Amino acid sequence: MKADEGYGLTVTNTDRARRELHPYLRGELVVVIDCAELDRSAEFWTSVLGYVRDGVATGRYQTLMPADGRGAEILLQQVPEGKQAKNRVHLDLRTRELEPETERVVRLGARLLTGQPVTEEGWRWHILADPDGNEFCVLQPPASHWPD
Numbered sequence: 001m002k003a004d005e006g007y008g009l010t011v012t013n014t015d016r017a018r019r020e021l022h023p024y025l026r027g028e029l030v031v032v033i034d035c036a037e038l039d040r041s042a043e044f045w046t047s048v049l050g051y052v053r054d055g056v057a058t059g060r061y062q063t064l065m066p067a068d069g070r071g072a073e074i075l076l077q078q079v080p081e082g083k084q085a086k087n088r089v090h091l092d093l094r095t096r097e098l099e100p101e102t103e104r105v106v107r108l109g110a111r112l113l114t115g116q117p118v119t120e121e122g123w124r125w126h127i128l129a130d131p132d133g134n135e136f137c138v139l140q141p142p143a144s145h146w147p148d
Contacts, residue, residue, distance in 0.1 A: 019065065022072040030073045031091070034083070035132045038062045040109075041076045044131050047108045048093070049074070083133040091136040092125075098140035102126045105138060 021028040035041035038057045045064055046052060051074060054063035060078035065071075095101040098117060106112055110128040113135065117124040122142035129135055 020070040028073070030075050032075045032077050033130075033132075033134060034079045035076050035130075035134075036078065036082065037131075038076055038078050040131055044109045045074060045076070048105055048110070087135045090134070092139045093136065094139050094141055094145075096140065096146065098124050098126065098138060102128070102138045110136075 021030075023029065033041065033045070038060070042053055042057075042062050042064065049064070050067055051064040052067050054065045054073075062076040064074040064076065093101065093105070102112065105128060109131050113127040113129055114125075117126055117140075122144075123139060125137045125139035127135055127137055
């Protein structure tokens with residue numbers, strides 16, 4: 001992998017052979033995130049998720065992949081319109097330590113939308129927005145969730 005002009009990492013053509021995309025019943029699962037600026041969104045999401053850019057952006061699309069090639073592809077899609085309402089689908093980032101992870105993601109450019117964590121049946125989470133206003137959650141499950 002090589003540096004991509006200061007924005008995360010780029011997967012080279014030789015790395016594509018080791019991709020193991022996340023399957024669904026009849027193909028591959030891809031999560032699409034609308035954005036205004038591909039570079040800004042790619043920098044944010046690669047830093048948050050530990051993903052890398054899969055080649056250079058083509059037109060209004062930029063593919064992001066897990067650094068090890070295994071997992072769900074994220075496709076950033078540049079759109080002209082801004083976000084209008086609450087997301088109907090969002091990402092949850094599950095972590096063992098809510099506050100440190102929330103602080104890390106905010107330092108990377110997320111905006112915290114909850115002053116205090118939401119708590120429900122032992123689960124605690126913060127709601128955040130990416131630089132384009134798309135909501136996502138940083139979530140701490142109860143200790144019993146993790147297989148230790």
